Amino acid sequence: MKNNFLLGLAIAASVLTSCGNNDTADIIITDNSTNNNGGSTTNGKAILLKGNYTQDLILDSANEYILDGPVVMESGTKIVVPAGMTVKANKGNEVYLAIAQGAQIFAEGTPSNPIVFTSNSSAPNAGDWGGLILLGSAPINSVDGTTATTATSEIASLPYGGSISDDNSGTLLYVRVEYSGGKVDGQSENNGISFYGVGNGTKVDYVQVFEGLDDGFEFFGGTVNASFIAVANADDDSIDWTEGYTGVLTNVYVKQNVDGDKAFECDGYNTDIGNNSNPIFFSAPTISNVTIEGIGSGGGKEAIRLRAGTQAIFDNVLIKGYKEGFDLDGDMGDNPTGQGVLDDKLQATNVKFDDVNTEVKNDTGFTFTNADFVTTSTIAAGTDFATWGAGWTRQ
Numbered sequence: 001m002k003n004n005f006l007l008g009l010a011i012a013a014s015v016l017t018s019c020g021n022n023d024t025a026d027i028i029i030t031d032n033s034t035n036n037n038g039g040s041t042t043n044g045k046a047i048l049l050k051g052n053y054t055q056d057l058i059l060d061s062a063n064e065y066i067l068d069g070p071v072v073m074e075s076g077t078k079i080v081v082p083a084g085m086t087v088k089a090n091k092g093n094e095v096y097l098a099i100a101q102g103a104q105i106f107a108e109g110t111p112s113n114p115i116v117f118t119s120n121s122s123a124p125n126a127g128d129w130g131g132l133i134l135l136g137s138a139p140i141n142s143v144d145g146t147t148a149t150t151a152t153s154e155i156a157s158l159p160y161g162g163s164i165s166d167d168n169s170g171t172l173l174y175v176r177v178e179y180s181g182g183k184v185d186g187q188s189e190n191n192g193i194s195f196y197g198v199g200n201g202t203k204v205d206y207v208q209v210f211e212g213l214d215d216g217f218e219f220f221g222g223t224v225n226a227s228f229i230a231v232a233n234a235d236d237d238s239i240d241w242t243e244g245y246t247g248v249l250t251n252v253y254v255k256q257n258v259d260g261d262k263a264f265e266c267d268g269y270n271t272d273i274g275n276n277s278n279p280i281f282f283s284a285p286t287i288s289n290v291t292i293e294g295i296g297s298g299g300g301k302e303a304i305r306l307r308a309g310t311q312a313i314f315d316n317v318l319i320k321g322y323k324e325g326f327d328l329d330g331d332m333g334d335n336p337t338g339q340g341v342l343d344d345k346l347q348a349t350n351v352k353f354d355d356v357n358t359e360v361k362n363d364t365g366f367t368f369t370n371a372d373f374v375t376t377s378t379i380a381a382g383t384d385f386a387t388w389g390a391g392w393t394r395q
Contacts, residue, residue, distance in 0.1 A: 046088075053077055061085060066120055067095050067129065072156065075102030078170065084113035088120035089129035093182035096130025096190060098156045099169055101137055101197075109174030111206075114392035119179040126235050127213030130155065130190035131180030134169045137162030138199035140221030141244030141269050141277035151243075151273075153196050153220075155184060160196035165223045167199025174206045174392055181213030181235070189214040192234070198224040200247060208393045209234065216254075219245040219285075220270075226250075228388050232395055233257040241310070242267040244275075245283045252290045253385035255395065262302055263292040268309030268337070275309070275334065284311035284345065291382030294321035297357045302327045311340040314348040318382030325356045326374065330364040338366025341373045348373060352380035 049057075050069035057079040059065055067089040073079050079099070081087065089095045097117070099105045109115040119128035133155055140161035142151045150159040177192045184190065192209030197220060204226035209216035216231030221243035230253040231238035238254040240262075254263040268282030269275035275282070292303050303322040306312065307329035319325045326348065330337030340346030341364070351374050353359050360370045 048090075053079070056080070059085060059087070064088075066090060067097060070094055070096055070098065070156065072098045072100055072158070073103040073105070074100055078104040078106060081105070081107040081115050083109045083115065083174075086116040086118060088118055090120050091128045093130065093184045093190070095182070096133055096155065098133040098158060099135065100158050101135050101160060104168065104170035105134070105172065106170050107172050107175050109392070111174060111391050114174040114176055117175070117177045117180075121179075124179045126179055126211045126233075127182045128179045130182050130184075131212070132177055132193045133158075133190075133196065134194070134198050134202070135160040135196040136167040136169045136198035136202065136222055136224070137164040138167050138197045138222040138224070139163060139165065139244060139246075140197045141275050141281055142221065142273045144276050144278040146278060151197075153194070155190055155194065158196075161221060162197065164199055166201040168201030169198050171203040172205070172207050173203065176208045176210060176393065177212070178210045178394070179212070180209070181215075183213070189236075191215040191218045191240070192231070194218050194220065195222055195224050196220045198222040200225050204229070206388070206392070208232065208389070210394045215240040215265075218242075219247065221245055223247050229253075230385065230389055230393055231255070232393070233260070235259045237262045237265040239264045240266075241283050241285060242270045242308075243273075243283070244269060244277060244281055245285055247285050249285060249287045250289055251383040251388065252287065253383055253389065254290075254292045256292075256294050256301070258295055258299070260301070262305050263294070264304040266304070266306045266310045266312060268307070268311065268335070271308050282309045282311050282340075286313045288315040289383040290314065290317045291385060292317070292319045292322075294319075296321045297323055297355045299323065303356070305329065306337055306346065307335065309335045309337055309340070311345040315350055316380050316382060317348060317351045318354065318380055319351065319356055320354040322356050324358045324361050325351075325353050326359070327361045328364050328373070330366075332365045336366075338362070338364030338368065341368050342366060346373065349375040350377040350380045351375065352377055352382075
């Protein structure tokens with residue numbers, strides 16, 4: 001039985017109520033029959049979603065939907081969001097949409113009808129709500145893979161990780177996430193979209209995170225690929241990876257504001273947990289066609305920080321307006337970032353620096369020249385965001 005049918009029954013059997021003004025619409029009809037399948041209320045205009053869903057949730061384009069708390073799609077279920085729909089979220093740190101291991105999301109918009117997840121506040125701000133969380137069964141290096149195959153997510157405390165590289169958590173296509181990144185209990189921070197051990201059977205294309213309080217996209221291990229992705233005005237890092245992420249990112253656009261931290265913050269493993277894989281491996285994604293726009297070389301910011309032994313291959317990168325282009329951190333022990341340069345596993349080719357004071361900073365403990373790591377090009381163009389981002393993104 002589909003959840004929208006349950007919601008229709010709920011409306012027919014509803015009870016009138018009201019609530020105060022808290023930047024959300026008043027609730028005038030309430031259904032208290034959850035059937036162990038999430039909760040739903042309606043005000044005649046919007047259906048409010050909250051709880052754990054054990055059956056499919058098919059959103060109807062004739063309705064408006066508001067996240068009113070944690071929404072968790074349990075294993076074996078799917079949520080389908082139609083093109084052109086705006087899903088709003090009531091203000092709150094523990095308001096998010098989580099796609100658990102074995103569940104899927106199908107949010108497939110179009111350039112003229114994107115899908116938008118945003119704040120329900122009349123005056124939205126970064127951090128109004130949590131964001132999207134996808135959890136899969138692809139490899140991570142925070143566990144050894146034998147005695148332990150899964151870890152537990154910081155937000156929602158859900159399992160993630162495994163050995164299924166092509167695990168499929170669904171599709172995000174022409175999707176925009178706005179005003180996310182609320183802190184749970186004032187400490188644990190949501191991102192725009194968190195990918196926990198997500199596999200490369202998942203499709204992520206034409207997705208933007210706009211005005212988030214924490215990171216834009218964060219990859220906790222996994223193998224998921226993403227193309228035509230954009231982050232604008234994140235208050236922390238725009239792109240972040242850790243725990244052995246090994247996917248492919250193509251056509252990436254980052255625009256930072258004065259509150260943002262790094263455009264890319266890249267860790268080979270989670271230093272709070274340790275590299276526990278057996279055999280040990282580090283993050284090693286491939287990234288191409290990247291444009292990063294900062295606030296100017298006088299702003300004191302770093303564009304790309306590479307640390308904790310991360311490996312990566314960058315190609316066709318345009319970096320504009322930073323104090324430092326690439327900052328490599330590590331040591332000759334557990335964090336051998338510099339060894340990746342010497343082994344040609346950490347490289348940047350066809351890079352153009354525009355208004356960048358220091359192109360490469362080496363704090364790895366290893367000796368190498370800038371030319372050992374980066375190959376510059378005066379014609380590197382990055383990505384053509386003006387074309388592929390037209391119509392469905394925000395600036």
